[in-house]
Amino acid sequence: MKNFIKIILLVSFFYACKNDKKEVEKTSENENIATVLTPELLLKVTGLTHAESVVYDKNSDALYVSLIGNREKGDGSIAKISLDGKVVDTTFVSGLNDPKGIAIKGDKIYVSDVVDLVEADLNSGKVIRNHTNEEAEFLNDVEIGKDGTVYVSDTSKSSIFALAPDGTFSEFINSDQLEHPNGLLLVDDTMYVSAWGNVVGDGEKAKQSGNFLKLNMQTKEIMKVSKDTLGNLDGAQVYEKDNFLISAWNTGKIIKINTNGDAEDILTVGMSVGDILYIPEKKLLALPMNRQSQLLIYTLEEVEK
Template sequence: MKSLSYILFVFICVTQAQTSTPTFISETLELTHCESAVYDKANNRIYASLIGDREAGDGSIATVSTDGKLINKTFVEGLNDPKGIAITKDRLFVSDNKMLIEADLKTGKVLKKHTAESVQFLNDVAIDADGNVYASDTRTSEIYRLDTSGHFSLWMANETLDRPNGLLIQGNTMYVASWGAGKDGGAVSKIDMKTKTIENISSSIGNLDGIRPYDNERMIISDWRSGNIHLIDANGKTEKILTVGESVGDIAYIKEKNLLLLPMNRQSRLLFYKLK
């Protein structure tokens, strides 16, 4: 007769295996070079950044329902090449080349544009518990901060960041998914936001783009070049759970709905997967 501990171990292993198998549900089309997706729980809608055809002012933020219906393709309009998005209860922040754009979450109206002379290529955006907004500069291996007083400035410059792309803040820790300068791409690292100490938690994985929480122990990361989606824990243990086409961007995961959202840049669409 098997022991209770053995049975529990088998049950946990089987449960984990079942929870890491994404199933395709639907897709939203006509999202021109879709790069990033963020879920707004209060309004039960998704914001997606559309780079457009790289003409000046043809970029936008679209709104999409959780069942994949396009609500408004130009909720925020007149942008250039918008990428990472983060929201508060009344503001939407999006990186747009050398600008961090601040828009009204209710109306989509652009309120302010933040930049600094040294900025070259802002990418992902994240917000801490105090309301400070951070943006990665992939080209310079820097991170900028917009503080709660409205002051935008360089927060960290360190080559160890290795062309940072995706940002995720949990408590006093910032996780960074790096694009990487080498042929094997970048890794995942973490920053102690009090001491600014950087620690790599993985080896090179690929040209990383998005990073989002999955459960209490793991995060979801996307590899733009290979199209691979991985789970990764705080010790760097990775598990590939899905492969989609090249150019998967800044992903989103809606835990309460078991929805994984995958912006596909070159394919100009947003993919919806069920992931428990």
């Protein structure tokens, strides 16, 4: 009887190990399934005069889009748009000159406006105050840190300015290594930068193409993420851990890039795509199209090849 029991146990152990092996092999196979990031156009919002930047506010469940206007003094604005594409108000914040990057923190909305960083009330749209620095030349994208510091790129000067919680507006860093920064994206202590690019060459042969960079906010060390220049870069968003979505204004490409610098084109929408937005929980990608005066909204899904 003892020998019989031993045989039963050995047989059971053999089949258990065999089944475990099959399960491991199955799991391994699932991990190797290839997927491709697939965008599908959901909505096209028109009549947004030279749309430049877009942000999402969870509290109002709405999009806010900066509209440059026709470059006449005071004709720029921030529009409010519902997620189903309805234009709620094209002049939610009005009286701006040439608004570009925008960011939201609490009940405040910040927008760059030539050499001013405009602070407005998110509930009423009323401008509270303008922050400026005499050294600013061409303020562009806006990003906000956890401590409330508001950062804004100066593309012309190759700088980043900072509005401290105490109201001081000063230059945080100036460096040719920033390659004329456009888009800003703060992740913990690292500021990721979509660079417009330094000018290389002279006259008609001059070229300007930027890298995706990272700036250590403590040491101010600047390093390249991209392995090569990718174009006149504009917006930057987190897609998932260690992966980002960036836009190239001149080529109209949306590029997925990881922290190792591996890049792939996922979509081409045409020249002048601006400061983009990705909403992970909704898998929505919003693209402001400057020259087309449109906002394109895509769904973004991982699909098996």
